[in-house]
Amino acid sequence: MRIFVAGATGALGSRLVRLLVAAGHDVHGTSRSADGRAAVDATGATGVVLDPLDADAVRRAVVEARPDVVVHQLTALSALSGDMRRWDQDFAATNRLRTQGTDHLLAAAREAGARRVVAQSFGGHFANQRTGGPVKTEADPLTDDPGKEARQTLAAIEHVEHAVTTAPGIEGVVLRYGTFYGPGNALSRDGLMGQMVRRGRFPVVGGGTGVWSWIHVDDAAAATVAAIERAAPGIYFVVDDDPAPVAAWLPYLAEQVGGRRPLRVPAWLARPLIGEFGVALMTTVRGSSNARLKRETGWEPRYPSWRDGFATAIG
Template sequence: MRVVVAGATGVIGRQLVPLLGDAGHEVVALSRKPGPARPGVRPVAVDALDRGALGAAVRDAKPDAVVHLLTAIPAQIDPRKVGRDFAVTNRLRTEATRTLMEAAYDAGAGRFIVQGLAYAYDPAGGPGAADEDEPFWAKPPKPWAGTLDALKTLERLTADADGLVLRFGHLYGPGTAFDRDGSTIGQIKARKMPVVGDGSGMFSFTHTQDAALAVLAAIGRPEVRGALNIVDDEPAALGEWLPVVAELVGAPGPQRVPVAMARLAAGAWGAAFMTRLRAASNTRARTDLAWSPRYPSWRTGFAAELAAS
């Protein structure tokens, strides 16, 4: 099968491309700066916001499947300016998705797979981990409203294309903010990432390798459509995982601050991110994709990634 991977040099793409090649697929790897060539992989440089160039690259490839992993998230995010920091990613989730969808249709691709988020569920939706039928955040903090609107557009366009959205949790692994040299780990080492309030904000984590394996599984199951949560088996509250990660990297235990102080320092979205996120369930992905995480717990995954640091 010939597979176009848009965003091939991102944190998931760099894990996915070799997996696809090893599985016998022919890969056309799209990115702003092309990655290394290897047998079965053809790197192509393209600006994903150049509608003509992106569409031509997909049509010329004549793919059987298109995988959309395009993001442009800064290495360091300012929670008070999240609208600014996600502006380009929002365009990639709307404008580039339309371009890829139309080009995939023109090229006769039978499979359209898109990267989404598993931590946009409405915290008012109830207790426990959310499944894919739960609604997204009805009244998000104002700074995050634009990002949520872009996610909704991405999901609607993917549904129109009869495609599949893989909703990934908080990504960790090589090249992410949770990498040894990543921005979040740097904040933890500097004691600049506190436990906010009672530390009850819930996080569902996804190792980038598990994300790539889910994409590979989805390519092999073209009948699976809609949306699936791709997360590990053990959601964790902020107050649970943050001290463990701090210990793994040899950092002092995190400080504790009240929600009001966090809101002053990090804004409405920063405080909500630390206190109100809802976990996600992977039950449906396990069944529909016959996928299971190689790192079923963030505990083992972070230990594998960070112990040497």
């Protein structure tokens, strides 16, 4: 297939491009810089320098590539503060890519005659409804309110999901990735989250009962290839097999990165420091099931549990 990957030089996009080329696909991949284009070219794909918020430039690039599939992996996460009270501010550029960028790519895909669009979303513990059981499926609704610090980010996620799955004439596939870990991500040994955990600056809040779903970035890339090639239109969680509460995974993670055992902080004391949304992440969020993606595409994670991944793959 001819595949256009928007966002081909990020931690996930760069891995995805290599896998698609290895599978024999004709891949065009975008970057914002000439250096990024060269990196894409080096994989055997065709690099394209592109401002994804320039609608005319997006249209020209996609039409010229004549893809069967357009893949949306655009994010802007290089300068996260680590302050949960600033979630929407930290994600402001990514939210534009999930709204304006999505609309530009969909319009270009239709003009180019692409049959399928596969787009990155983020479900997992961030957006799942926080009532009922600890693990949600794609049939469960998203939360009504993630917390005042993250409402704009949730709105952007809802936009990309609705736009892609309802686009006329397009097979829309949305991938709700869990929290990434591994090289090039915030949760790596030298990433922002890894450093915070190692220095003892990431406490267990309340009972640590918030359930998170994780995915190694290499598993996420392999799942994305499976979705491009085999998934029916719709929404899929891309997570490992082992949703787990903060009280279980955080102390284990601290051991793996050589950090201190996390402190325990009451929710009332943490709220002024990490905000309403931060307390929810620690105490009330719900995990996700990967059953649909595995059943419909045959994908299996290399690291079925964060326990395996944290121990062997955080670099």
